[in-house]
Amino acid sequence: MAASSRDLPIVGDSFNVGYRFQRYWDTPMANAFFCGELGAGIFLVAAVIGSMPGMLVGLLLTSLLKTWFHMTHMGVPMKSWRAILRPDRSWISRGLLAIVFYAGFGFAYLGLAWLGLAESMGISESLVTFLKALAFLSALVVATYQGFAMSHSSAIALWNTGMMPVSSLVYALSGGVMVNLLLGGTGMAPGLQSNLVIAGMVMMGLLAVVHLSLLHAAYHGSPAGRKSVELLTRSFYAQWYWGVTWTVGIIVPAALLWSAGGSYAAMLIAGAGVLAGYYSFRVLIFKAGLFEPIMSFRP
């Protein structure tokens, strides 16, 4: 009888053959990923629409909250600086470098452009614009590197897909659009507001496509990927996945933006929904990650 892995159970941490939950990256890491991507997304959208408060919120979210949650996750937080040492091979290192550049260039740009330091220091406008471009590019890396870090893990089939960095970017931009809409409030120019509402609806559509692609890639990728999809869609995680990630996070916001796009109350509910859906996605994608059984003798 040949060894193979087919319909095996999830065995937890026991001494049995079967699928095992990844248990190394959990809620603190999900919090860090959420704050990092959301902050970068807010900054990117704010940079495009020229919103200084939006850029500040994005920078603070990434540089303070993401860092804090990473530190709570790290086993040896006092040595965390070492994570920057291998950008040649590790996406964690590349991401950390990007965060340093993003925070450095971003805060420098805000200081020069928003506080008016450029004028008083006699710094040319082209240099200020160059700083903004560097911060924008760094934010783009921050918004995607976590997806690359996950997609490079061949151990966990649910993550091992090129859609992971795409999902990071689309979620970051969705959150960025919604938070910038809310930050702009009722004082935002009507043309800009309607453009952001349209962008928000497009993002909801992209999120739906990203989710379906992720599920499809995992289901057809390997037995563990199929098990992870079953966990997300049919097990105890399904109520969160369908209820929060899909309904509250995509369907309801899309419907609200479509039907009552100009209303601040509708935008508030839609924004909160997108963020709740985004957060539940970040947690569930860690919870549903499974390792393949090392081997099996079952037919």
Added chain:
Amino acid sequence: MARWGMVFDLHRCIGCNACVIGCKQENSLPDGVLFTRTLSEEYGVYPTVNRVYIPTLCNHCEDAPCEKVCPSGATYTRDDGIVMVDSDKCIGCGSCAVACPYDQRNELKADLFKNGLFGEGELTPFEEQGYIRFTPGMVTKCDFCSGRVDEGLDPACVVTCPTDARIFGDLDDPDSKPSKLIREKGGRAPLPEKNTKPKVYYVNWTT
């Protein structure tokens, strides 16, 4: 230079877990931390039911995914192929743990070193002498008992095994016991589709 590897003979393993205990003792592992396990599986339909025991440990992959993703350079491969973790460099981020397809990494959470094996907040002399080699919070794994190997000894799990189900040796030496077993009995690496080129092989895969 040797290229160390191990072979598991699935017909010989009786699931006694002496290797697990030998490993824990040799490496002074805290409560709940295991560098090797013996997994069991039942299969077949009554009255033709079988149970097989499948020993597992770090496969010391040639193309180790844990080493590739380590952001601090803590995971490295020695010239003799043993994949090591430098306890002074590890930051405990866990990226190696989610990259290992064999789930062979262990988090050494800081509280493990405070509570002690008896959970009374005091360390036994055995724990005090053994825990020095670890940094609380690091992520670590089997190193083929590299200290023993450097002295010309076999890993603790190998010498503890009462049935010779674990066979350790130089994979580059065609006359070594593991090389012969792999060649003659058709040794297979676990999860070959992951392309990690493990240096641990299983023989007698069939019942």
